[in-house]
Amino acid sequence: MAQDDVRPSLLLLPYPPDPVNRDSLDAAYRPSLKAALSKLKRPTGAARLIVAVACPVLHGQFLRSKSLSWPEAQVLVAGIYGIISVLCAQLAIGTEVNGGPNSVDSTVVLIDDDRNKRYADEFRPAIEPNSTVIVDMATFASAYFPWNFIFSVRSELGFQVSQTYLKLAEGRQSLLQSQLVSVDGGLTLNLAKNGSPSLPTQTSTYPAVCLGGTFDYLHPGHKLLLTAGALLLQVPRRGDPSPPCRYIIGITGDEMLRNKKFAEYVQTWEERARNVIIFLAQLLELSPRGWKDGTLPQIEEKDGDFTATFRQGTIQVHCVRIQDAFGPTITVEDIKALVVSGETRSGGQAVNEKRAEQGWHALEVFEVDVLDAEVSDEATKTENFASKISSTAIRQQRAARGGTKI
Template identity: 60%
Template sequence: MPQPNSTTMEDLPSLLLLPPPPHPPSRLALNAAYEPPLNAALSRLKSEKGGKDGAVLIIALASPILAGKFARHKSLSWPHAQSILADLYSIISVVCAKLSIPTDIHAGPGSVDARVVLIDHDASKPIPTDLKPDIKPNNTTIVDLATFAAAYHPWRYIFHTNNEPGYQLLSTYLKLLEGIQTLKQSQLVVVDGGLAVSLGPPVPSESSLQTSPHSVVCLGGTFDHLHPGHKLLLTAAVLLLKVPENGTSTPCKFVIGITGDELLKRKKYAEYVQPWDERAMNTIEFLSSILELSKNGWKGGQHLEVSKENDELVALFRNGTIEVRCVVIQDAFGPTITTENMDALVVSGETRSGGSAVNEKRKQLGWRELETFEVDVLDTEGIVHKSADTQNFATKISSTAIRKLKAESHS
């Protein structure tokens, strides 16, 4: 979770509650529904500067994203979930570009580190009158609204949309927040709810094709100046994890290959490349927004459980049921060809060929191939390139562009 070292009001994260997406969730419909509230919340946080690292905004999209009749055993349609995430991060990127708001982590005053968290919540089903906020994880990384209320707090501001679904969501959420955080009226900020148009049945439904979760998921990247493209990749990847029961001796594992410093010395604006340890810690800190569940929220500062093992950073979340392992990589393959026990590989359109090469190498070693999942690519013009696209990625959101801006600001 975004846990500041102090708990002054300006250091606290803010929350934007978003009601379910319109259906079908086309980019045009999502833009109409979500660009106005995102624009309002991001503008407000930019104008107030935030702490020395900038502001943090958790964007909670509350939607019936999970399927399954039992509280513990849930599943999701991964293509649907990652597509919604990609569109949201793309809208965030476009709004921030228009408003000249830096979006990478710890980018300084005037920046907004926006992080999307999916919440499983069906507004059409009545909430039990005796429901209390409680941390009840299921076998996925997505939690319900009561668990979210219990683990994510306190807030600087709570932004909510000015429409019926927005007020309904806020009302339910505030009931769950009673006794956890006392809010002043000035902390509740109403924002334009946009235009929501629904033309067909909501998706995904119970009959949607559900994705089999995995015990070991891996991916690779530089993760320099962690930006919306990185956030999308990391969030989409952890949705594939099969989280075991509390008390299980073997956690599910998320293995992240992070390019070593030596390989980045010839990058453009290399003097602004962050060192490996900083890139790895920023990655873990971002993932804590999705993975860590503590009834204390982020009171009292940073409490990430991180250790160093053989030049690897290892973090444990949810009572040790989730292990995140950041590994230094010095080639295109990383741990995928040195560790046999892996299940799934997450790639983007621009690293698709690398995924094929990994499986070819694993076949040569006599190992089983990894199931490959492809995340959409965001670009600076607000276009989400779906995984089937084959265009070049010259306009994609990139760390190079961020380093260039930092170089220009120092010249």
């Protein structure tokens, strides 16, 4: 396989519509996503795509102390993953990590960028982390490269975003003209609001965030959950003597999955844990060398306990094997926030009841949307989860085509 084939490609999406909802995101981004996914689908192997959305998502007076509105960010990420899921179903493209031929492993990344910001001609980007996991355009250009293809949107805003990125990324990678691909854009509406614009309510961040799941054949629903949890992390400032923020992820043990449908195709706990950490590395790791060496994150692997650190030791990801519905939420008192999906919201209530019995503080519970696998294009909080994106469906597909058993 050619070296370029294993590199991810980049789709730069311009500023989202206002308001952000299912219909407005679909109108704005569907044509661009469809073009990029169609280009990357190939019968000879898997492809990877980073979907970077430029948006003024962070607020705060100082670079190193930022905050965001988690509900708005979650809706944006969920909406884009929802469109990707539906398009991949229509185009017969696999969505899971390491999905093999005709699959595209897509990751949505939010880039803090103000359309009115201008960079001086002599500006040179440098990696500047802040108190969140979201980075600005200059930092993104410094740490994310090289690419197979760079897709830009054929519109005024799309041109502005791509030109800004290419200016900041100058010298990071030698690009052929064939690697720069222009794709159609959609219709972006911004509705005028009465009175002075007000900032959305900003969400608290936390030094310890937890969530749980099986994470079998990591797919867009898992990626949304993991991204949403990462957005809640309170990342210490560079040079701050505070301990790293902790992202604790409970991953269901193999024994609990033996009665799952198509259980013989369930991935091992170790493979599922590694895939979680490798996915999060795309959101959390920042290096002036980019990913050109193809090195994987350094993982300290013990039985049922995988740990990795990112951003010069300021973020720790801890994957633990769980054998019950509670996992580390009732064994680690200093967890502050729990992320659930609409499907598992009752579990959040049960966790807090159990913690109350132990005399511990309740967790702040954050709920992400459930991605619908049907062609309704809807990321939803519906109580009917029959059509959601599922690992079971992926295992069933592998069984149908006689895929390798785990």
